[in-house]
Amino acid sequence: xxxENCLHNDLISDLNYFKTNELNDFKKINPFSNNSFIKNKVxxxxxxxxxxxxxxxxxxxxxxxxxINSNKPYGSKDFKELDIDKNQLVSINDFEVNRGGYFTxxxxxxxxxLYSLCLPHNAFHSYQWIHQNLVNSMDNEEINIRIxxxxxxxxxxxxxxxxxxxxxxxxxxxxxxxxxxxHYKFLNDxxxxxxxxxxxxxxxxxxxxxxxxxxxxxxxxxxxxxxHAIYNKDLETVTHCDGSLRIYTKNELxxxxxxxxxxxxxxxxxxxxxxFQVNGYIPTxxxxxxxxxxxxxxxxxxxxxxxxxxxxxx
Numbered sequence: 097x098x099x100e101n102c103l104h105n106d107l108i109s110d111l112n113y114f115k116t117n118e119l120n121d122f123k124k125i126n127p128f129s130n131n132s133f134i135k136n137k138v139x140x141x142x143x144x145x146x147x148x149x150x151x152x153x154x155x156x157x158x159x160x161x162x163x164i165n166s167n168k169p170y171g172s173k174d175f176k177e178l179d180i181d182k183n184q185l186v187s188i189n190d191f192e193v194n195r196g197g198y199f200t201x202x203x204x205x206x207x208x209x210l211y212s213l214c215l216p217h218n219a220f221h222s223y224q225w226i227h228q229n230l231v232n233s234m235d236n237e238e239i240n241i242r243i244x245x246x247x248x249x250x251x252x253x254x255x256x257x258x259x260x261x262x263x264x265x266x267x268x269x270x271x272x273x274x275x276x277x278x279h280y281k282f283l284n285d286x287x288x289x290x291x292x293x294x295x296x297x298x299x300x301x302x303x304x305x306x307x308x309x310x311x312x313x314x315x316x317x318x319x320x321x322x323x324h325a326i327y328n329k330d331l332e333t334v335t336h337c338d339g340s341l342r343i344y345t346k347n348e349l350x351x352x353x354x355x356x357x358x359x360x361x362x363x364x365x366x367x368x369x370x371x372f373q374v375n376g377y378i379p380t381x382x383x384x385x386x387x388x389x390x391x392x393x394x395x396x397x398x399x400x401x402x403x404x405x406x407x408x409x410x
Contacts, residue, residue, distance in 0.1 A: 152218070152220075153317055155248065156218040156316075156317035156318065157316050157317045158248065159215065159218075159246070159247060159248050159317075160316065160317060160318075160319060160343055162247035162248065163214070163247060163319075163341065163343060163369045164343050164367050164369070166247065167180075167184060168247035168248070169211065169245055169246070169247055169248075169250060170184065170245070174206065174207045174209065175206075178190060178206075181242065183242075183244070183370040183373070184244055184369070184370070185242035185243060185244055185370055185372075185373055186242060186243060186244075186245065187240075187241070187242055188204070188230060188231075188234060188241040188242065188243050189234065189241075190206065191204035191205060191206050191211075192204070192205040192206070193205070193231050193234070202221075202223070202224040202227050202228070203227075203249075203252070204243070204245070209250060209251055210250065210251050210252065211245045211246065211249065211250055212227075212245065212246040212249035212250075212252065213226065213227045213230070213243055213244070213245070213246065213371065213372065214243075214244040214245060214246045214247070214341070214369070214371045215246055215249075216321050216339065216341065216371055216390055216392075217318070217321070217392065217393070218314075218317050218318045220249075222392055222393075223246070225389035225392050226339070226371075226372065226386065226389040226390045226392070228389070229382070229385045229386055229389045230243065230372060230374075230386070233374070233382055236376075236379075236382075238376045238377040239374050239375065239376030239377065239378055240374070240375045240376055241372065241373070241374050242372065242373045242374075243371070243372045243373075244369065244370055244371045244372065268327065268332065268380065271295060271302055271327065272302060272327070272329045272332075274295060274297045274302065275297060276297070277294055277295065277296050277297075277358055278294070278295045279292070279293065279294040279295070279356060279358050280292070280293045280294070280400070281293075281356060282396035282397070282400075283396075284394070284395070284396060287311065288311055289308060289309060289310060289311060290308075290309050290353070291306065291307065291308040291309070291391075291394060291396055291397060292305075292306065292307050292309070292356050292357035292358070292362075293305070293306045293357070293397070293400070294306075294356070294357055294358040296358065300328060300329045300330045301326050301327065301328055301329065302326070302327040302329060303324070303325070303326055303327075304323070304324065304325040304326075304327070305322075305323070305324050305357050305358070306322070306323045306324075306357070306387075306391075306397065307320050307321070307322045307323075307342065307357045307362075308320060308321040308322075308391065308394055308397070309349065309352065309353060310349070312346055312349050312350060312353075315344055315345060315346045315348075315349045316346075319341030319342060319343045319344075319369070320341065320342040320343075320344065320349075320352075320366070321339070321340075321341065321390065321391060321394075322339070322340045322341065322342045322368065323337070323338070323339045323340070323387060323390060323391070324336075324337075324338055324340075325337040325338075325383065325387075331377070333377050333378065333379075333380070334378040334379075334380060334383040335375065335376065335377065335378065336373075336374070336375050336378075337373070337374045337378060337383055337386055337387075338370055338372065338373040338374070339370070339371050339372050339373075339386070339390045340368050340369055340370045340371055341368070341369045341371060342366045342367070342368050342369075343366055343367045343368075343369060344365065344366040348365040348366050349366075351365055352365055352366065371390075372386075372390075374386065384401045387401055388401055388402075
């Protein structure tokens with residue numbers, strides 16, 4: 097904290113505002129960063145680290161509340177001419193995007209204001225990779241893309257993050273021959289989160305449903321990333337893909353964890369908020385790019401789709 101910075105006194109005042117008990121309680125689920133640079137260069141680094149996490153926590157909590165209790169940001173008069181469907185989705189073609197490079201402005205411009213795709217994770221930059229994959233598919237005239245704008249992010253500072261998120265050409269021959277459900281449950285070793293996945297044949301269609309469940313203590317700030325897709329066996333292509341957040345109360349999330357996503361009881365709790373939807377003839381490589389970028393940082397899902405070509409389903 098540089099004493100010469102014009103915001104120094106304001107920051108010190110904010111840090112001193114925290115009550116000791118509040119900090120101690122928050123610390124239990126938010127351990128300090130092990131950042132040697134911060135430790136060596138910044139006074140009161142523990143307090144500053146906790147302060148930044150507290151801000152992120154409150155913003156994430158407000159985002160979840162807004163998604164289930166309001167129609168933000170669509171209440172603005174700027175959106176009165178925008179076609180907003182029952183799922184609060186709007187056409188991606190109604191917005192201006194910068195196509196200057198693979199990673200450019202990670203947002204959508206409407207009436208000179210910058211908006212973001214709704215965050216699929218409580219980390220702010222988590223939307224950038226699914227954003228780019230959706231933007232890169234805008235020129236495909238055989239698909240229709242609709243998106244959910246974030247309720248809070250408007251005219252924000254953009255950043256550039258580079259990470260390779262790619263798709264695979266799935267072995268649809270094996271998948272299309274399924275006669276019964278094929279399901280999986282993954283456990284993330286790093287954070288203990290569970291991800292359910294199921295392929296379900298239904299006539300000439302094959303349905304994929306996947307849900308990543310947050311830990312119960314984060315139910316206030318983090319929704320469950322939920323994805324559904326349909327593969328048409330006759331057309332030999334993916335015809336539908338949508339990604340959502342399923343928002344649970346603490347009690348609902350505790351109940352939800354008693355069931356796999358393939359069970360009907362798993363869909364009787366929580367509220368589903370769609371983030372994007374793609375309909376049409378979706379190339380399988382684009383489809384798996386959507387999945388992997390939506391489930392950014394979920395190594396189980398990314399590895400599963402990367403390795404699926406060599407897996408023989410029975």
